[in-house]
Amino acid sequence: MTARTASSAHVHALRVLIVGAAGRMGQALARAARERSDVRVIGGIESSESAHIGRDVGEIAGVGVLGARIAADLSAALAECEAVLDFSHPSATAANLAACVAAGKPLLIGTTGLAQDLHHELDRAARHIPLLVSANMSVSVALLAEMARQCARTLPLQFDVEILEAHHRHKKDAPSGTALALGQAVAEARGQQLDQVGVRSRAGAGPRQEGEIGFAVVRGGDVVGDHTVVFAGAGEQLILTHRATDRAVFARGALDAAVWLARRPPGRYSMRDLLSKQ
Numbered sequence: 118m119t120a121r122t123a124s125s126a127h128v129h130a131l132r133v134l135i136v137g138a139a140g141r142m143g144q145a146l147a148r149a150a151r152e153r154s155d156v157r158v159i160g161g162i163e164s165s166e167s168a169h170i171g172r173d174v175g176e177i178a179g180v181g182v183l184g185a186r187i188a189a190d191l192s193a194a195l196a197e198c199e200a201v202l203d204f205s206h207p208s209a210t211a212a213n214l215a216a217c218v219a220a221g222k223p224l225l226i227g228t229t230g231l232a233q234d235l236h237h238e239l240d241r242a243a244r245h246i247p248l249l250v251s252a253n254m255s256v257s258v259a260l261l262a263e264m265a266r267q268c269a270r271t272l273p274l275q276f277d278v279e280i281l282e283a284h285h286r287h288k289k290d291a292p293s294g295t296a297l298a299l300g301q302a303v304a305e306a307r308g309q310q311l312d313q314v315g316v317r318s319r320a321g322a323g324p325r326q327e328g329e330i331g332f333a334v335v336r337g338g339d340v341v342g343d344h345t346v347v348f349a350g351a352g353e354q355l356i357l358t359h360r361a362t363d364r365a366v367f368a369r370g371a372l373d374a375a376v377w378l379a380r381r382p383p384g385r386y387s388m389r390d391l392l393s394k395q
Contacts, residue, residue: 130157131376134198136213137205138162138187139169139177141364142227142371146202147178147185149368156372158185159197162205165189195220200379202371207231214242223247223378227254227371229294243385247378251388252294254370258344259388261359262302265346268355269306274328276350278303283335283343292317292332295344300330303346342367 133150137143138161150156161174167187175183188194191213195201200223203213207230217224224242229252242248253259269278280303282296292300297311304311309328316322316331325331335343341361348355361367374391 128154130155131379132157132159132197132199133372133375134158134160134162134191134194134201135174136162136191136201136203136209137228138174138185139167140204142204142367143174144178145364145368146204146371147174147183148180149365149372151175151178151180151183153372155376158183160185160194161187162191162194163187163189164209192216192220195222198222200225200375202375203228204371207235211235211238214238214248218242218245221246223375223381224249225371225375225378226250227252227367230290231294240385244383246383247381247386248384249374249378249386249388249391251374252298253342254367254374254388255359255361256370256373256388256392257366258295258359259392261344261346261357262299263389263392264357265299266302266306268346268348268357269303272348272350272355274307276348276355277325277327277329277331279331279333279347279349281333281335281343281345281347283337283340285339285341286337288336291334291336293334293342293344295342296332296334299344299346300332303330 133156135143135146147158150158158174163169169187170189172187173182174185175181201217202225204227207228210228223246280296280299282293300315301311314328314330316329341364343360345358377391
């Protein structure tokens with residue numbers, strides 16, 4: 118009997134379904150779950166056009182057969198799971214959300230680039246199911262946001278804020294969801310509205326205005342994810358940085374969050390809530 122099997126006898130394994138199972142994060146989740154006794158992947162979801170329909174999630178992730186087949190119909194697959202992890206595409210988020218609400222299943226959404234008007238639907242859904250939405254599932258990034266929030270609350274407005282982020286060449290949204298979340302944390306601490314003070318491009322712009330929150334983006338190579346918040350004052354700078362070197366850190370954080378979320382009552386949660394329980 119392996120150590121994992123022995124420990125499984127004493128720990129309930131949360132049955133999870135991965136939406137976007139063949140993607141980078143979907144595969145990372147399957148690999149991370151294979152190393153845990155408290156989570157078991159029971160299936161995956163991909164679009165009906167995917168060549169991976171019918172394949173085992175574990176085989177795609179390179180960890181062997183998990184007994185978790187990939188299907189296209191989320192509603193039909195929900196009966197056997199206890200929580201859903203959605204790392205698919207923003208165009209599918211609304212339908213995935215509706216299916217989980219109808220089935221009463223906790224839902225963790227890590228998909229980035231969500232439409233702004235979707236947030237009203239998220240709030241409505243959270244009245245019925247536990248719902249956690251985060252652009253970044255790293256607990257360390259959640260701590261970075263809290264540190265940025267505290268700095269923004271403490272330092273005067275004369276400190277300029279710039280948020281720098283770098284990701285691999287295939288990432289589609291820019292600035293990243295994490296960078297925007299960091300900007301939101303700073304803006305809230307300053308009593309600002311990010312959509313009023315956020316500057317995504319300075320091409321052709323005049324001098325920097327006091328209170329602006331700037332964003333700079335790098336896309337290249339296989340960079341997993343770097344985020345830096347710069348507070349630049351006269352004669353001094355305060356710089357906060359998080360650098361991810363392995364996508365597994367996000368998968369581990371997502372699984373920790375799913376286990377935590379499955380025990381919560383209906384409501385809208387974030388990684389900040391999880392951080393406060395550590």
